Amino acid sequence: MSVADNIIKIKNELPEKVKLVAVSKTKPDSMVLEAYDVGQRIFGENKVQDLVSRQPDLPKDIQWHFIGHLQTNKVKFIAPFISMIEAVDRLKVLIEINRQALTFNRVIPCLLQFHIAEEETKFGLDIDEVKDLLESEEYGKMKNISIAGVMGMATFTDDEDQVRREFRRLRNIFRELKVTYFSEEPAFKELSMGMSGDYHIAIEEGSTMVRIGSDIFGERNFH
Ligand SMILES: *Cc1c(COP(=O)(O)O)cnc(C)c1O
16 A cells, blocks of 8 residues: 555554554655655654754645754754654753743753653653653743653563553553643653554553554655
8 A cells, every 4th residue: 555545544544533643764855755745744853963854845735743862962952843852751852942942042841751662662751751841940930841741662472461551651651640630731741652463452552542553654664
C-alpha cells in the first residue's frame, strides 16, 4: 500500500478526537508530501538537524512535533517554528525552551515525557520529579511554554498485558496531574501514547495522540 493509502486507512480507524502524528524520521520529503496531499498536517521528527534541514522546503502549514531527546543547546534551532515539543524529560530543557520561545515571541506547547516502560530506558521523568518541577518557583515564572499533557512509550514487547499496564499507568499519571495542577487549564489535554505496534491498545486506554511511523512510511533502515 502507498503512503496515501496507509494514512487514509489509519485515519479511518482512529476515533475522531485522536490526533495522528505521522512520524517521518529518516523518510524522504516526497513521502511527507504524499501524506500532506491526503490531508495529513502533523508530522513528527526526532533529530534536530533533520528537522531543520527539511522544514524550509516543505509546506508552511505543517505542524512539526519534536518527539526525540532534545539537547538544550539545540532548542534554539527549532524554537522559531516547532508546534509541539513532545518529549520534555528534564527541567533544564524546559527552562531553555521557555527562554528561546521568549526570544521568538512565542508560546511553545510541550508534553512531559514519562518513563512508563518496565524495561530500562534512559529518558523520561517520574511523578515525583514532575511534582517538584510543577511546584518550583522557576516553573511559576515560565510564560512562554504551555504544558499540553504527557507522553510515554511502552516496552517493545509482544506481551499485550504489559503494554496495556504501562499505558494505563500513563493515563493515571495524566489524570492525577490534570486534577492536581491543571484543572483550570484546558490546554492540558493530550495523552500522547501509541506507535505502529501498539496504537490500538493505546487508544483503548485513552490516548488522544498517536505517533505512527513505520505503518505509514514503511520500515526504517536506521533510527
Ligand atoms: C520513531 C518513533 C515513533 C514511531 O515509531 P513506529 O514504530 O515506526 O510507529 C513514535 N514515537 C517516538 C518517540 C519515536 O521515536
